[in-house]
Amino acid sequence: MSDRFAGRVACVTGAAGGLGRATAAMLAREGARLILFDRDAEGLAETAALCPGAVTVAGDAASAADVARAAATARAELGPVELLAVAAGIVGPARIAIDVEEADFDRVFAVNVKGSWLAAKYFIPHMREIGRGAVVLFSSTAGLVGSPRLSVYSASKGAVTLLTRSLARNHAAENIRVNCVCPGTIDTAMAYASISQAGDAAAQAEAEAFQKAQHPMNRFGTADEVAAAVAYLLSDAAGFTTGVALPVDGGRVA
Ligand SMILES: NC(=O)c1ccc[n+]([C@@H]2O[C@H](COP(=O)([O-])OP(=O)(O)OC[C@H]3O[C@@H](n4cnc5c(N)ncnc54)[C@H](O)[C@@H]3O)[C@@H](O)[C@H]2O)c1
16 A cells, blocks of 8 residues: 555545545545534544544535635644545436526536535645645546536536636746546446436436446446545645646546
8 A cells, every 4th residue: 555645735626525535535535634524523533534633623614704714613623734635515306407496506616616626725835835746637538528417517617617727827836736627427425316316217327328328438437446536636746736627537538
């Protein structure tokens, strides 16, 4: 096992769920000391069991007060955060854009876009203090090309992709790198939440087969395959890499 994150303090948001949990567990296995943030306190406790010494904070990624509390807790319990992975996100309604309700639009943007911005806003100052850092935001292949079904989600992830690039340019000279991953469909609760909106069992099976066929590898990715890409972008091996939107998608946008 590598110890490439030995002694480093890392925060993972969305840590109670699929990709956040896999990322947190991988960073912990490789030596990181973790602060885990999510709105789901029970799921956080399960992830903490995989990450010895982890500190958990339950809260809403779209709330400035909650994210600020997470940053303050990290500082008090573990010290300034050097590595940040922002996995908290929601998929929203599977509808064409003009059929989406205003409240759903606002919530998808609040969690996915404002949440990514708040995490950067409250944790990058820690990195400035220690003179180095790395951030990975979670975009999507739907943040690179339009999605007919997940239209508002796609718009929100497009915003995350360009937030990544702006942040990368803002902080490059401060030795703080900012990249994002753009997963295709990954075998987590979120993927099935979207498929379950397709209708009855037959319609869902058809949606699943259709989704798989969108990926030239003709399968969904695994959470560990995404976590490995996040870990690479957070690691010193990616020392000259910033502002990148890295597809992890079995060739979907190739
Ligand atoms: N699974 C996929 O196919 C896929 C594909 C592309 C991108 N992504 C992105 O990867 C990230 C992780 O997705 P996942 O598949 O692990 O999803 P998931 O639903 O399994 O997990 C998401 C986690 O985020 C948390 N969360 C959601 N809203 C929150 C909020 N307001 N405050 C705090 N926590 C909140 C949930 O409680 C959950 O633990 C998301 O940003 C998602 O958009 C996922």
